[in-house]
Amino acid sequence: MNAIEPKTRSYRGLRGWPPQVVLLVTFACFYFAIGPGNFFAVDEVMQEETAQALILRHTIDIPLMVDARFGRARNWYTVKGPGLPMVSLPFVYFGLKLDDALGSMNGGRLAGPPVGPTQQPLRWSGRLAISASLIVNALAGGAIVAVLFMVGAQLSPNRRAALLMAIAAGLATLVMSEATHFYQHELDALMVLLAFWFFSREKTEELDSVALLGGASLGVAILARPDAVPASVIIWLYGAAVAWKVTRELPDRTSRMIRRTLLAAAGPIGAVAGSMYFNYLRFGSVLQFGYTEDRARFVLDVAQIAKAITGYLLSPGLSVFLFAPPLILVLAVGRKAYRRWPLETTTLTSAAVAHLLMIASNKTWSGDLSYGPRYMVESIVLLMPLTLPAFEMAVERAPRRAALAVATVMFLGFMVQIVGVSVSVSANEVKRIAAGIAANNAWVFVPGASPIVYDLEDLAARRNLSPWAFRALAIPDLALLLLIVLAAIVVFGGWLIFLYSKAPQGEPAQLNSRALPIAIVSAAVIPIVIGFALSRPLNQAPDAHAYALINAGLAAQRAGHAVAAEEDYALVLSLDPSNKFACFDLGVMEQDAGRINEAILLYQEALRQDPNFLPPKNNLEYIMRTRFGFPNLHPR
Structure with missing residues (x-):
């Protein structure tokens, strides 16, 4: 019997496991296993509290806490958008049921010690509703890896290079550290990238459906973070350009383009309408977004924008090349990527730059409480497909130094992310305030105040350690059993991914299937629709x-x-x-x-x-x- 035959049979037996699904599940389990298990910042508490309010009362009022805004009927409301709390509704509901069944009000090993905003004696984390809601970001991070693989496989015939590029994004960029938290950046980045994948489809029979689904993806991104608008506009225009090219030989080109335009615009228009209704529910005005503080404003200040751009490119506190080393490869192979995919390269670069300029216009462009440039997750994800030529050379080892360069940036990036997920990010803010460098983003350019330096100090001293896995290992209980299950899934998924990387270069099973992207869009859109259907204004005295x-x-x-x-x-x-x-x-x-x-x-x-x-x-x-x-x- 040929020695290759058993391997071939093993691979065929796994063809029912699409690689993009394996990537999503494996990375989602990995992210949840290494996450903090509880909230550490008030931003995250407000998201979960808003979802909980919808479930328990069908309103969106939350208890008083830092950054909450005074609004309708003299109650308090989140300043964040409606995207993430509504997408997390199923998980928060499940967590509430677990709370009732298991009595987790006093916290647990998974959730960690009761901590939270101090002005309310109640605002602790440590409940299963909070832990369950963190699954949203883990799933979003895993989905980013899966969709990046699909984007890479659509651009390049080298499936191994696409797989390696997606893995690099999942392990060596901020996708990893942000997927362990409950901010909106992962959801925003995922949906913009997913819209790009939909719009890049060039099958005439799919024109209407991809327009609708791509537009819906952009709508969710806007609901997650309003600063997704500039990149969304560019991705939307890219979709129009692809549709114009696809229909150039068709006699009904004009009518198809009109229909496509209307379908693709439905999602963003719905998102704008939803955001305005959310404003009405909170503040009684469709144009009041709650960002009333001067520090939260967007300003056209050339000096500030230049400083912010410098910070995101070169500073020890925020450089995307430091916190996402694989982006260095864009500088090396960007010209080659443009020669092969001029429209796609222009679109992804323009969208990433537009997002950077939008963030740089915000007075708090550093992201305050952060590990690295968390505001730039969207740009990082959009630029990763442009590294594909480098991963192709690395896979083919032509030249050999390309493989060494790719391995180096992946290793450095992974170590940076390991440092980031090991320590509670809130500790960084405390140190900046104590050093007197927190105001006006001053810490960004101080080498000794880099989040990497701070976290390494805490790791050496074994303080402020974040992952719930440490607590689960310390005291065996149900949390330890969950950790074992997650580890088993990650190991099995890693083995499957390894088999895919060694498989023949023929197209893996269901690689071009739209089932997973449609499932991702549906999983985001349906809870949002339900959330708005549940919402009612609070009018009681x-x-x-x-x-x-x-x-x-x-x-x-x-x-x-x-x-x-x-x-x-x-x-x-x-x-x-x-x-x-x-x-x-x-x-x-x-x-x-x-x-x-x-x-x-x-x-x-x-x-x-x-x-x-x-x-x-x-x-x-x-x-x-x-x-x-x-x-x-x-x-x-």
């Missing part, structure tokens, strides 16, 4: 709303729905910080969860509001007697 929330919290507490109850009490305290009933009821929940110190503080706050309020007084006496050995305490 604050006193009436607080009264209704107290009653709802009591009902949820008695029913054993701890997370829903604590949300209601947190909202009451946002409306009325001196509400003694919310403080007491919340204290009871803290006490039941074993968080005695937090319960004491809440009982004391209730007594400050009303020294004659007996329930917290009695509970405090019970705690002092049973926990700390004090004799019976009598009121004076």
Whole structure:
């Protein structure tokens, strides 16, 4: 028997596993396994809180926290867009059910210790609803790797080079570190890239469907982050150019182009309308986006823009070449990419530059709390296909130094990402503030303040370590079992990917299938539609709303729905910080969860509001007697 025959049979047996699906699942599991397991920043808390509000109350009001905005009916709302919280609705719903079933209000090994904004005693992470919602970014990161492979395979006949390019993006660029967090950048980058893939299809019979799906992808990107608009416009124009080329020999070219234009415009127009409705729900005005602070404004300041561009290209704090080393290959092979794919190279470069200019116009262009240039994830992802000629040379080892160069940038990039995911990114901001270099993006050009330097210091000191895997390994429980399952999936997926890389250069199974891209678009669009269908404006007067929330919290507490109850009490305290009933009821929940110190503080706050309020007084006496050995305490 020929020695190659068993390998061929093994490969054929795996043809039912499309490589793009394997890439998505493998990388998504890898990202979730190395992630923090809980929120570390208020941006992320607001996203999950907004999704939770839609599920529990069909409104979008959230408890008071840093960066929340005062809006309709004197309530507080997220300043972020509607894209990510609505896309995460199924996962937050699942997490809430797990919370009710397993009682995770007090946190756990997966979620980590209770931490969060300090001005609300309730705003901790450590609930399964939060951990479940982090799956969204892991899936978005895995989907980016899968779609990059599909884009690469569409541009180049060398499937191995396309596969290696996608893997490099997933392991050696900010796609990896950002996929462990809950920001909007992964979703934004994914949907813009996916729109490019749809629009690059050149089959006449697919013209209408790819126009609709590509436009829907751009719509989701805009809902995720409004600064996706410049790149979206360029990708949309690219789609129009491809459609014009495809229909040049058809007699009904004009009618087809009109239909294509309308279909491709539906997504972006719907996104603009959705964003305006979201503004109305929050602030009562379709044109109020909540970015009222001067530091959040976009300005046409040439000096600032030049400084920002310099920072993103050359600085130790934000350089895309430092935090995504594979982009160095664009400089080496960009001309070759343009000669082979002039329209695609022009489109991807223009979209990346447009996004850079948009971000550079923001006064907080550094991204503040960040590990590297997180605002530039979209540009990084868009530029990665232009590195394909370098990966082709590396695969073919012609010349051999190309393989060495590719291996070097991949190794450096992977090490940079490992450093980034190992340490809580919030620690960087604390150090910048302590050093007095946080204001006006001053830290960006200070070599000693580079996130890589800060994180290496923390790693050496074994402090601020982020991955929940460390906690799972420390104390065996269900989290450790989950970690083992995720590791098994990653190992199996890696083996499949290795087999694909060794397979004959014939087209792998279902590589040109639109099933996965359509599934990705549907998974994003359907929850958004459901979210807007659930949404209703909050018109109750604050006193009436607080009264209704107290009653709802009591009902949820008695029913054993701890997370829903604590949300209601947190909202009451946002409306009325001196509400003694919310403080007491919340204290009871803290006490039941074993968080005695937090319960004491809440009982004391209730007594400050009303020294004659007996329930917290009695509970405090019970705690002092049973926990700390004090004799019976009598009121004076």
